Every structure is written in structure tokens, then in C-alpha cells.
Amino acid sequence: MTKTFYVTTPIYYVNAEPHIGHAYTTINADFLARWHRLDGYDTFFLTGTDEHGEKIAQAAARAGKQPQQFVDEVSAKFKKAWEILHISYDDFIRTTESRHKKVVQQYLQEIYDRGDIYYGEYEGLYCVGCERFLTEKELVDGKCPDHGVEPELRREGNYFFKMEKYRAWLRDHINKNPGFIRPERYRNEVLAILSEPIGDLSISRPKSRVSWGIELPWDPEHVTYVWFDALLNYISALGYPEGERYKKYWPAAQHMIGKDILKTHAVFWPTMLKAGDVEVYRHLNVGGHLLAEGRKMSKSLGNVINPFEWSEKYGSDAVRYYLLKETPYGLDGVVSEEGLIERYNADLANDLGNLLQRVRTMVLKYREGVLCRREPGAGEAVVVAAAEGLAAKVRGYVRELRFNQALEEVLQFVRLLNRYVNEREPWKINDPEDLDRVLYTVVDGLRTASVLLAPALPVKMAELRAALGLGELSVADVEGWGGLPDGHKLPAEAPILFPKVESEKKKQSKYIPAKKPKKDEAATITYEDFAKLDLRVAQVKGVEKHPNADRLLVIRLDVGGEERTVVGGLAEHYAPEELVGKKVALLANLKPRKLRGVVSHGMLLAAEGADGTLALLEPGREVEPGSKIS
RNA sequence: GGCGGUGUAGCUCAGCUGGUUAGAGCACACGACUCAUAAUCGUGGAGUCGGCGGUUCAAGUCCGCCCACCGCCA
Numbered sequence: 086m087t088k089t090f091y092v093t094t095p096i097y098y099v100n101a102e103p104h105i106g107h108a109y110t111t112i113n114a115d116f117l118a119r120w121h122r123l124d125g126y127d128t129f130f131l132t133g134t135d136e137h138g139e140k141i142a143q144a145a146a147r148a149g150k151q152p153q154q155f156v157d158e159v160s161a162k163f164k165k166a167w168e169i170l171h172i173s174y175d176d177f178i179r180t181t182e183s184r185h186k187k188v189v190q191q192y193l194q195e196i197y198d199r200g201d202i203y204y205g206e207y208e209g210l211y212c213v214g215c216e217r218f219l220t221e222k223e224l225v226d227g228k229c230p231d232h233g234v235e236p237e238l239r240r241e242g243n244y245f246f247k248m249e250k251y252r253a254w255l256r257d258h259i260n261k262n263p264g265f266i267r268p269e270r271y272r273n274e275v276l277a278i279l280s281e282p283i284g285d286l287s288i289s290r291p292k293s294r295v296s297w298g299i300e301l302p303w304d305p306e307h308v309t310y311v312w313f314d315a316l317l318n319y320i321s322a323l324g325y326p327e328g329e330r331y332k333k334y335w336p337a338a339q340h341m342i343g344k345d346i347l348k349t350h351a352v353f354w355p356t357m358l359k360a361g362d363v364e365v366y367r368h369l370n371v372g373g374h375l376l377a378e379g380r381k382m383s384k385s386l387g388n389v390i391n392p393f394e395w396s397e398k399y400g401s402d403a404v405r406y407y408l409l410k411e412t413p414y415g416l417d418g419v420v421s422e423e424g425l426i427e428r429y430n431a432d433l434a435n436d437l438g439n440l441l442q443r444v445r446t447m448v449l450k451y452r453e454g455v456l457c458r459r460e461p462g463a464g465e466a467v468v469v470a471a472a473e474g475l476a477a478k479v480r481g482y483v484r485e486l487r488f489n490q491a492l493e494e495v496l497q498f499v500r501l502l503n504r505y506v507n508e509r510e511p512w513k514i515n516d517p518e519d520l521d522r523v524l525y526t527v528v529d530g531l532r533t534a535s536v537l538l539a540p541a542l543p544v545k546m547a548e549l550r551a552a553l554g555l556g557e558l559s560v561a562d563v564e565g566w567g568g569l570p571d572g573h574k575l576p577a578e579a580p581i582l583f584p585k586v587e588s589e590k591k592k593q594s595k596y597i598p599a600k601k602p603k604k605d606e607a608a609t610i611t612y613e614d615f616a617k618l619d620l621r622v623a624q625v626k627g628v629e630k631h632p633n634a635d636r637l638l639v640i641r642l643d644v645g646g647e648e649r650t651v652v653g654g655l656a657e658h659y660a661p662e663e664l665v666g667k668k669v670a671l672l673a674n675l676k677p678r679k680l681r682g683v684v685s686h687g688m689l690l691a692a693e694g695a696d697g698t699l700a701l702l703e704p705g706r707e708v709e710p711g712s713k714i715s
Numbered sequence: 716g717g718c719g720g721u722g723u724a725g726c727u728c729a730g731c732u733g734g735u736u737a738g739a740g741c742a743c744a745c746g747a748c749u750c751a752u753a754a755u756c757g758u759g760g761a762g763u764c765g766g767c768g769g770u771u772c773a774a775g776u777c778c779g780c781c782c783a784c785c786g787c788c789a
Contacts, residue, residue, distance in 0.1 A: 270720055274787055277718055281788085344786075411727065416720085417785075424727070427741060434752060443751030450750080490729080493740080500740095500755095507748070507756045585752055 090126040091334035092117050095342050095350075096133040096178060096318050099159035100140050103166035105382070106343060108392040109375050112405050113414060113488065114341040115172045119540035120483050122173075124560045129334045131322050132167065133178035134160040135315045137308075139217070139290075142297035152297050156181055169393055170401045171543050178322035180299075180314055188321035190302045192361055193313055197303055201247045201360045207287055211239035217294075244289040244307060251356040252283050258355070264368060266351055267486060268415035271344065271371040275351040286353060288313055316354045320363070338366040347371055370486055373417040375408070395425060399586060402542040403429045409488045409541050426586050433545075436499050437534070438583035440506075441552060444527045447511055448575050451520060458571035459522035465566075468505050468526055471498050472533055472566040479537050480560070488541075495537045502530045525569065528553060533563040545582060552579035620714035621645070622704055623671040625664045644673060645711015670702040670714055 094114045097107050111132060118130035136156040145155035160179055167174060178185060196202050209218040212229040219229060219236050228235050256279040259265050259272060266272040289307040290298070298308030319338065323331035342350050355365045377388040395404045407425045410432070412418020448454055461469045475498055482491035506527060514520040531549065536558050539546040550556065554576050562568055623642040642649055704712075 270786095273719060277788075280718095347787085413728075419727075424741095427727090430752095431741060435754060439752055439754050441751095443754080445751090447750050493729090496740085503755055504757095506750075510748080510750085512748095512750050581752060583752080585754095 087125065087127045089334055089337050090118075090121040090128045091323075091338040092121075092128070092130050093319055093338065093340050094132040095340075095346060096135040096180065096315060097163055098135045098138075098140075099156050099163075100138075100144055102159065103163050103393070105375055105390050105392045107163070108166070108170060108404075109408055110341055110343050110372055111167065111172055112170060112408055113370075113372055115170075115174075116405075116409055116488055116540045117339065117341070117483070118175075119173055119543060123536060123539060124480065127333070129176070129323075129330065130174045131176050131178060131319070132163075132172070132174045133176075133318055133322065134163055134180070135318075136160065136179055136181045137298045137314050138311065139295045139297065142295075153181065166393060169396050170405065173543070176322050178318045180318060184324075185318060185321040186299050188325050189299050189309065189313055189317050192317055192325075193309060194302045196246070196357075196360050197301075199360065201250070202244050202288070203247070205243060205245050205285075206240050207243040208238065208240045210236035211241075212236045241294075242291060242307075243287045243310075244301065244304075245285040246288045246312075246357070246360070248286045248353065248356050249282055249284055251359050252279055254359060255279060255352065255355050258365065266369045266371065268371065270415070271347055271351070271369075274347065278348065278352060283352060286312060312349065312353050313357065316349065316357060319354075319366070325363075336364040336366055339368040339370055340366060341370050341372065344371050344373060371415060373412070373415055375412070376417055376419050377421065390420060390422075395422065399425065399429060400545070402545040403433065403583075406433065406492070406541045410492045411489065413489050414486045429583065430585055432496055433542075434583040434585045436496060436503065437538075437549075438581065440499060440503055440527070441531060441549060441579075441582055443506065444524065444531065445552065445575060445579060448524050448528065449577065451511070452524060454575040454577065456525045456528055456569065456571075456573045456575070457518075457521040458525055458567065458569065459518055461526060461566065462519075462522065464509055465505075465522065465526050468501060468530060469566040471501055472530060475533060476537060476560050476564045483540075492538065492541055495534050498530065499534055502527055502534075526566070528573075528575075529567060529569040532558070532569055536560060536563045548580075549582055552576065552582065621671045621673045622668055622708050622710055622712040622714060623649075623673075624710040625667045625669065627665060642669075642671060643710045644671065645709060647711070649673075664701075667701065668704055668708070668710065670704075 092114050094107075094111045097103070114130065114132070118128055121128045134156070141156060142152050145152040148155055150158075156179075164177060180186075193202070207218075210220075211218050212232060212234065218239075218241075256276065259276060259279070263269075263272070266275055288310055289301055289304075290310045292298075292300070292306050292308050295308055295310070298310065299314055301307045301309060317325075319340065320331060320335060323335055325331045325335075340350055340354075350369050358365050375390070376382070377390050382389045392404050392408070403425065407428045408418075408420065411420060411424060411428060448456060475494065478494050479491045482488070482494060506523070509523045511520055511523045514523065532553060532555060535546045535549045535553075535555070537560070547557075550558070552575075554574060621644050623644045625641070626643050626648065627641040
């Protein structure tokens with residue numbers, strides 16, 4: 086029996102267009118879905134849109150549209166957005182679909198029949214202008230901020246779900262299942278919430294006030310409010326309770342959410358499932374928020390990042406890769422376009438893309454595109470060892486939701502392959518068998534990387550495999566070294582995989598000469614500045630070549646009885662024996678600094694000629710070593 | 716006010732149950748190489764590990780207090 090895996094994003098509320106927050110959660114979910122498909126799981130990936138509520142009805146009215154037409158349009162924008170980002174969802178649930186409404190009504194009725202829903206009176210501060218209840222927090226000086234009117238105390242009939250009844254059970258469940266809410270910080274937060282009474286949950290609104298919703302089956306004068314409408318999508322899309330999908334994928338569910346909706350998913354949703362006698366989901370995975378310039382994104386700050394614009398400029402894979410690689414899942418992460426370009430150039434263009442290019446060129450040039458499988462030798466040991474454990478390591482990181490580490494692990498392998506090529510220098514190898522061995526090993530490594538990176542870079546890794554003449558592969562195909570068939574042939578042509586991107590900053594520095602201060606014009610300083618320098622005459626006692634640098638000399642000096650060592654870049658200008666005995670000018674109170682392993686206590690003054698030759702300054706008359714220069 | 720999180724090289728981040736000279740990538744400098752997308756490889760530099768105090772033979776890593784930012788709750 087194959088293992089099953091079910092992952093969901095939240096259903097997104099259609100009062101806003103798709104933005105980076107939606108994209109981030111969805112990309113994380115897509116990564117998990119794609120990984121599990123490649124790793125042999127029977128996988129189901131669900132996303133969708135949340136389309137009911139008074140806000141939607143109002144937004145539709147403002148746009149001069151019927152609610153249904155309005156939600157159709159916004160929902161389509163989400164589908165379009167996921168198309169741009171290559172989100173591989175298997176189903177897209179909309180809460181206005183009849184398949185969903187049916188389940189919601191059925192589920193509500195079940196719980197009502199069990200006695201966990203009761204009718205009660207809600208009392209609160211109601212603003213007539215807003216046509217809704219306001220919370221204390223929203224009030225400004227006791228008045229509605231939008232209408233400047235004091236809200237009136239009003240009672241309203243609501244149905245309530247007996248949530249408090251399940252609090253103890255939920256707390257117990259979370260305590261017994263450490264991985265239920267991940268990462269742990271959010272688990273602690275939920276346990277804190279559950280340590281105090283959570284009360285019962287208002288789940289309906291009178292239809293007179295909120296018309297755009299799903300009617301309660303036992304009382305058509307009320308519609309269900311948010312929770313039962315939205316959260317049940319996770320099982321309605323599977324065809325609860327009799328659907329094949331439901332039987333197959335529930336409860337092996339992992340919900341991916343942002344930390345802003347923790348409480349609804351960690352408290353409301355599990356108790357709702359428990360009340361319906363449905364087994365609770367497996368994991369709730371909570372992601373952090375993306376920040377721009379270290380702050381929240383907001384329209385007023387004008388720092389809102391649009392991942393869809395980035396996708397147009399750099400490709401959706403680059404955006405996916407960047408968001409997954411740059412920030413650890415669960416924490417807030419700082420992102421920027423500059424950061425994206427850096428990551429793209431360094432990891433994708435230089436390390437990975439260039440490796441493909443260089444090895445392809447060699448295989449075509451030296452071997453007419455044909456690879457021969459040769460058993461690895463001592464020179465391959467490091468690569469083979471790395472390849473053997475790679476898939477398992479990546480799998481481990483993915484399980485822990487450490488997507489950034491999973492990707493970094495593969496990138497380290499790619500860097501290892503580049504190092505391997507430099508060490509083995511295939512362009513110098515004469516032995517044809519050994520040359521085969523090196524080229525095969527590199528291509529096989531790229532083949533492995535292409536699979537393990539595919540969950541982040543689905544489009545580009547397929548292109549990479551095409552450039553190697555390979556088709557779809559699974560994780561099982563890359564568990565270890567040497568899966569590439571003997572005699573495999575590379576296609577003659579392949580485009581550059583990741584063309585390098587020039588950032589705005591770099592472009593500028595290219596055309597505008599760097600504004601380094603010219604050597605011969607320095608800023609004016611005061612005498613006090615100058616007086617800080619301790620300049621001394623010193624006599625050279627001995628000179629040796631620096632053990633680790635061709636250009637440096639290690640010079641022992643007599644500074645008036647005190648001996649000290651200075652390292653200077655003089656090897657190209659003076660022979661060691663030529664210096665001994667010379668009296669020179671020393672900056673004696675320069676902060677000591679290690680130069681290639683030898684500590685230098687000061688610096689010798691020298692003039693630089695137009696051709697770059699250095700001439701040490703020497704006193705014009707006889708003076709004692711240690712004499713002060715001023 | 717209570718609870719929780721974060722604070723480690725210029726930047727983005729690793730550092731598990733405390734243990735050799737605190738790491739990686741980017742950026743910077745120098746060197747090597749030429750198969751390659753001015754690429755790759757090597758070397759180098761600095762960090763009072765937010766601050767103070769404590770436990771310990773030993774703390775970035777545990778405890779206490781404090782500071783900054785963030786979140787949840789009130």
C-alpha cells in the first residue's frame with residue numbers, strides 16, 4: 086500500500102487580490118506536495134478561496150456586481166496567480182460551490198443533532214453605520230472610528246458551538262502529540278491559550294444582517310458565520326464523508342498556514358472535528374511572515390513586494406527558490422529584490438547553471454556527448470560519499486520543515502562538484518578512461534541535484550534534465566552515486582539555464598566610475614589628527630620571505646632598543662638582503678594586524694611611483710633608531 | 716501587565732541533548748586555473764555570540780535580572 090500525503094493551504098478570502106503572503110504559504114505547500122510526489126507518496130494538494138460574508142457582499146455592491154459574479158472574478162485571479170507560480174494543486178475548492186455547501190450543512194446538522202450547538206443571545210456594541218458589532222479595541226474614544234458615533238448596546242440571536250467542552254481534550258491531544266503544531270513556539274502559544282477558558286464560539290448571523298452565506302439547515306433565518314463555512318473546506322473538498330478521496334487522504338493531513346490564523350486552525354478547527362467525531366488532522370505547520378526592509382509590508386509604507394512582478398522579471402522558479410531558501414520556515418524573514426538577485430546569481434547562475442554549462446561543453450568537446458560509466462576511484466571518494474547520503478539528508482530536512490536547509494544541502498553538493506572539477510582538471514586528463522570517470526561523475530551529480538531541487542525549481546530542473554537528455558525522475562532514482570546509464574548521450578544544444586541578472590546597483594557601478602577618493606587628494610585634517618600618528622625611524626635588523634605569501638616580507642626592526650616585527654608588501658620591490666641595515670620610516674602605533682598568519686606591528690612608509698614601484702622613505706641624515714618623526 | 720519568540724561577522728542565516736582555536740553563503744582583498752554564464756577553486760580579515768550576574772572543570776548553548784524589536788493574551 087502506498088503512503089498517502091495530503092497538504093493544504095488556507096482558502097484565501099476574496100476581499101483582497103493575491104499578494105506575497107498568499108504566495109509564500111502556497112509555495113511552501115507546493116514544495117511539500119512536490120517533494121512527496123517525487124518521494125513516492127500518493128499526494129493530494131488542496132487550495133482554494135473563501136467567498137462568503139458581508140464584506141464580500143459589500144465589496145461586490147461597491148463594484149456594482151452581483152456577489153457571485155464578483156467572487157468568480159477574484160477567485161479566477163487566484164487561479165491565475167498559482168498558474169504563474171507553477172503551483173501544482175490537485176483541487177481548488179470554492180466555498181460557494183454546491184459540493185462544499187452540502188457538506189457544511191450536513192456537518193452543522195450532525196453537530197446540532199448531537200447537542201453541541203445551542204441558541205443564545207449575543208450582546209455587544211453595534212454600529213448602525215457599519216452594520217456590525219465592534220470590539221472594544223476598535224473603538225476610538227468610545228466611538229466608531231469610521232462613523233464617529235457611539236455604538237449602541239444591542240442583543241442579537243446567535244447559534245453557539247460548545248467549544249469550551251473540548252478544551253481539555255485538545256490540550257491533552259497537543260501534549261501527547263509534540264508534532265501536532267509545528268514549529269514548537271506556536272505549539273506553546275496554543276497551549277497558553279488553552280490554559281484558560283476559551284468559551285463557546287458564535288457560529289451564525291441572522292440572515293437579516295448577513296445575507297451572503299450558507300443557511301443553517303434547521304433555521305433558514307440564520308447563515309453560518311466564517312468558521313464552519315471556511316474550515317470545513319479541508320474535508321468537503323475530499324468528499325466527506327463517503328468520498329474516495331476522503332477515505333484515502335484523511336486524516337493524513339498537513340495544513341500550512343501563516344501565523345495570523347493560528348487560533349482558528351489550532352483551536353477552532355480541531356474542536357470542530359472532535360465534535361463531529363472526525364479524527365483530527367496530523368500536522369498544523371505554521372509559517373512566519375515576510376518582511377520588507379525588516380518591517381511589515383504595508384501600502385502606506387509603500388514597501389509591498391509583488392511576487393508576480395518578480396516572476397515576470399526573473400522567472401517563477403527564482404522567486405520560489407528565493408522565498409524557500411532565504412528564510413527558515415516558521416520565522417519571519419526579510420526579503421528584497423536585491424536579495425533575490427544575489428541568491429539567483431550566486432546559487433543558480435554561478436554555482437548550478439555554470440556547472441551544467443562547463444560539463445556539457447567538455448562532454449561534447451572531448452567525448453562527442455557520450456558518457457561512459459566507470460567505477461569511481463580514490464579521486465571520486467568525496468563526491469560518491471556525498472551523493473550516497475544526499476537524498477536521505479534532504480528528506481530529513483523536509484520532514485522537519487527546514488526547507489532552507491534542504492536546499493542548502495543540495496547546493497553544498499553542487500559546490501562540491503565544482504570543486505571536484507577544479508581538482509580533477511578534466512581538460513588536462515590524457516587517460517580516456519579516467520576522463521570518462523570524471524565527466525560521468527559530474528553529470529550524474531547534476532542529475533541527482535536536478536531531482537532534489539525540483540520541488541523548489543520545477544520548471545528549471547526539468548530544463549536542466551532536458552539539457553542532460555533526461556526525463557522525469559524520482560527521488561528513488563537518485564539515492565546514491567551512479568544511477569546514470571552507461572553510454573548516455575547529451576543533446577547537442579541547450580540554452581543557458583539561468584542567465585545572469587545584473588542588479589541596478591551593479592549596473593550603476595559599472596558605468597559610473599567608483600567614487601573612491603583619489604590617492605593624491607586627501608581630506609584636510611587638523612594637527613591633532615596628525616599628532617595621533619607615532620612615526621619613528623627604525624633600522625632593519627633582518628628580513629625573511631613570508632611563509633604564506635609571495636608578495637610579503639617579514640621585517641624585524643630596531644626601534645630604539647625595542648624590537649618589533651612588521652609585515653609589508655615589499656617582496657616585489659626589494660630583495661631581503663638589500664633592506665638589512667636600512668633606516669626607514671615606521672608608523673609605530675598602527676593597530677597590530679595578522680597578515681597571512683604573521684602579526685604585523687606597524688607599517689613602513691613608502692612612496693609609490695607612477696609605474697607602481699615602491700620606494701621606502703629614508704632619513705636624509707644620520708639619526709638614531711627610535712627617533713620621532715614629526 | 717502576563718506568556719512566548721527573536722537578538723551570533725557589513726548582509727542573510729547555521730550552531731541538537733553545554734566540551735577541541737564560534738561556522739556557512741553573499742560582499743571585500745589577494746592568489747590559482749581556463750572546461751565554463753567576467754565563471755569556478757584556494758587563501759585572508761574582523762564577530763565583547765544584545766547587556767550584567769550566576770551554576771559548572773567547561774556556556775553562544777543551562778539559570779536569574781535587564782535592554783531592544785516582534786507576536787499572542789489581557
